[in-house]
Amino acid sequence: MKNLVYSRKNQEHNGTTMSFLRKQESKLLCKYWIPACAGMTGERSSIVKNLVYLVILLAGLSGFYAFSQEQAPEEGKPETKAPGLDEAGSSLLKKIDPSVVMIQHELGLGSGYIISADGYILTNGHVVSTMERDDEDPMEIAKFITVVLSDEKSYKGKVIGHSLDPDVALVKIEAENPLVPIELGDSDSVSAGQRVYAYGSPGGLKRTLTAGILSNIERTDLVTFTKVFQTDAPINPGNSGGPLLNEKGEVIGMNTYGGAGEGIGFAIPINVVKVLREHFLKYGRFKRADIPFFFSNHLDDNMAQALGLPTGQAGVQKGLLISFVEDGSYAYQAGLRSGDVVVEIDGKEVSARTPAEANDLNWSIVCREVGSPIKLKVIRTSDKNSEYVIETRMLEDEPAVEYAHQLGEIKELRYDDLGLGVKRITALTQYIYELPHRKGVRVTRVQPNSSAARADLQIRDMITGINEVAINTIDDFQKELERSLTGRRKYIALTIQRSNTVVRTALKPFYDLAPAGKPRKKVLVWSPVKDAEYSEIVNRVLMTNGAEFVTLSGDISGDKTQLGGIDGVILMSADNIRDYWNDKGVTALVKYCLKNKKAIGAVGGASVILVNADPKFASKKMTTAEEYSSVMMEKMEKKANYTGDDVQADGLVVTTTGFDDKAVKAFLNSYKGVLIRAR
């Protein structure tokens, strides 16, 4: 069930505006909390429970550090807000200080707190996520997470699970000694007005304690999944993921965002965090349960009267108004209809008279076990208020769709060389983006001057056909598109559903590696194992550029046939790459390429094969994954030739750290250039 308020033809539905918001974010995030889903209304906007609450702290994670420098008080001197509280504050500080940690990774940092002696740590989801750096997969997490304890010991952190809404992550470290866990309180027993402390570790030893009161304990208008606490204890950037504490030093919330210097901060109630912790431990992710219907934000007196509900003894009607059930959907088949009012769930009376109640009710349903039975008693207002009992089972919710500044959870299928990105169309996607149906894929990225742009594709278009073949799913799309690309079709015909009209257009890939009138480039891709990391990206780039390529893996010493006519080689990496550093077959391949002036590319640890193969490589500028850098440097003429850059090109040799998708894509771009120049 979802609380959806659609706003027809809202600007926010427009792709351009969305990307604009995205851009604005990085500027605004540090300073302001952005009212989520601008344009949607306050309470009415509590659209869609499962949208992510990104707000601050994301886009400019890296910028935060600098920011926190300005904001944070002096090192080691936590500030308290009002005079006379120093004593309470400082004793509390002493108690919790060992449990609070700093979490940092290649892209940013935040705070967290230890919840078990064996090293489980809670923090915000956005603290461990890569967020905007490359949002092909919005759920991507940072590669190298380091947890720094209060005594400055640091450990590698492993993400057990994370979610962007609610914004929570569970991280595990392996410490040699038992750690000091913080005490978790009960966020259902807090009251507005009570004194609270926010603690965080925005920069190692730089720790900040701020104090204030709980200003509001049920903000529901921020387009978050759950109610949120508002406090006037300043929450500085870098403090996100840190604990919000009561006077006893128990955690009642997780600090998530604040308007820096605005005297307003928001925290996720700890009871919500506890639910997520359980899901992460059990499933490695937040497994939301759902019955796919939508409910109105709340059922107040006006609405009850308008629906013609019998008014009870107190003159007050309780229940949850179902505003939309899609024909034929799971909920429809279960027997629910729009206009039904849910009055009991599993024999217990339910109430959603206020947005806060509706929110709580939603959360209690979302947290149910997927597949578990549920019994709903409904009043059918469209049928003389007759009562129905609906018995069904909880479905698993679909991944969240991005909306306004929320990233969602749906991975984009992206063809950079076509400038095109598409996503699958979930039910919620259809409702939010007002698409006529769910057959096809939704265009989510059109790069300027790309093939996609030249085809006049627009964000929010649906691609429903390729070369007259109907496209129903994203798998259909991938299959048909890649069939066209491998066949090097000059034009790929697309059928587009745009609003309520159909448009025909054509994609014309550039096929850089199959230049007109010249032989098509042939590349041998070798990897130590089958389906090595990034091989999908490498294949896609070679394919969209029209190259002919063969893939080989493992021992190739007996296989000489593949060498004929190649223009270059790409060596992939995997955990077992060391086994191939002096491998006869691969070394021979490298020597052949060197001798015949072919393009040579190496990902991560594969660079070491090059320096081992021939001393000529020792004078080239190269890079590799950090863990292999010392091995490589030993073989190099000048240590400075190891650059450590994401991508390093020198003559016909291109190497990459293979750090992430982005590095590999940049590598491929560079390699492509070399390949075009190579004989």
Add this chain to the structure above:
Amino acid sequence: MIKRFVFYSVMVLTAAFIWSCASAPAEQRPDVPKILAALQEDINKAVKAVEPSLVYAEIGSGRNVSGMTGVIISSSGEVLLPAYIKSDSYDRVQVWVSTEGGSPPEGEARPNGGASGGNYTGYEAMPVESDERMRMSIMKIDVETPLTPVNFADAYTVKTGQFALGVVNGGKANDFKLLVDTGFVRGWSDEGDFDQIQCSGLTSNQGAVMLTLDGKVIAMQLRGSGSSEYSRSMPQNWVASNEVQKGISKLTAKVQEKKEPGNDKENEKGKPWLGFGWSPINEEYAEMTGLPKKGVVVKYVIKNSPMEQAGVKDGDLIVEIDGKPLSKVGAKALESQFVKYIDPEVGREINLKIVRGAGAVQVKAKFAKRPEPKEFRADDIGVAVQDITDVDYYERGLFIREGVIVNNVLPGSPAGTISGRRYLINRDDVIIELNKTPVKNIDDFIRAVETVRRDKSAVVLVKASNGIVTTFEALNLKAGKK
């Protein structure tokens, strides 16, 4: 009066200096102060000449006032304003005219309660005719002494790189003094539906006129808007004077037409309409299919529309209008060119060359007045609704054909009650049920409203749908203004 002198002087000095360094030996250096003085004189003359023809106008009242420059187009008091003013608009329009030279005797009462400001006199202006697409209106003010109409010159003689002046009436804030910019003509623009001049160094001001150094008016700042099938690209630059003059004659012709017997007011509101949707053909698609690259594809044709009567079909490719082939490169330019060529005007007949399948056909289509469906206003609920026509279905991008679509919501009414940042009911919502009665069309809606009124209901339930999702709203009829 003339501002930006410093800028101007620096510019000229620099130009003169460069010129002297580049082409003249030291002993033959031109007399820079003399050149500057001559230039200065020219500018003064040009600005002075246009001054009596430039007026300042304000449309609206209270806080919703927009100010702009306008030009006098007849000595009897006709003024051209760069704005669209609906004939049924209640907006007050005031125009301030220079009385310098021909100023009436002091102390004399002004007609229409006009107020004197500086050397300017304010008048209430009456709408004569207005055009939505061009965003221009002819207004009439009641003057005693003849006014000086502006002299439009032929913009097509303008050369790229020549000096240009941008002049606006500074309005109340500047005591109605003129504000002058100087710049150079950069060239012509492909954007928009009208021929436009691009100019560097001139600030953008609604109604500003562009002058050559010899005082000829060559362009005016107009901004088009609207949301019909013809106004997707808006003029943002300086619309060439020839186009402005063409617009004026069109408006004048309309006035004449109305004066003829039999043309009652009812027909005034009609917008020119052909009843089809279109978009430029994608070039790569054209390449693939072997179709002409310069053309617009018909996306849909509305039933009983002029285009349907002309036999135009979905998927047709329009390549020529009145013998003029579409020729521009790029979708935007092609769009502009198409709109320019079809030149929407009720009653105008156009000849289209259409590529259909392997062959080509010629069709004739005549612009009709766009049908406007009956609107029903229920002020007690606070909405104005209408049937969903094919036009609405396509232009508003709907996914539903049954129900009534909301055109307007009365702020503060039961429907116009603020909920967060929106009203409970909003424009473009489609109401499919009122008070639990299904609403398929406006008659159903009217009947449902009558029932609500008869029963004196305190609250009314509205079920809306966008064709995809339904929502419920409870409207409290006891609250809000009626």
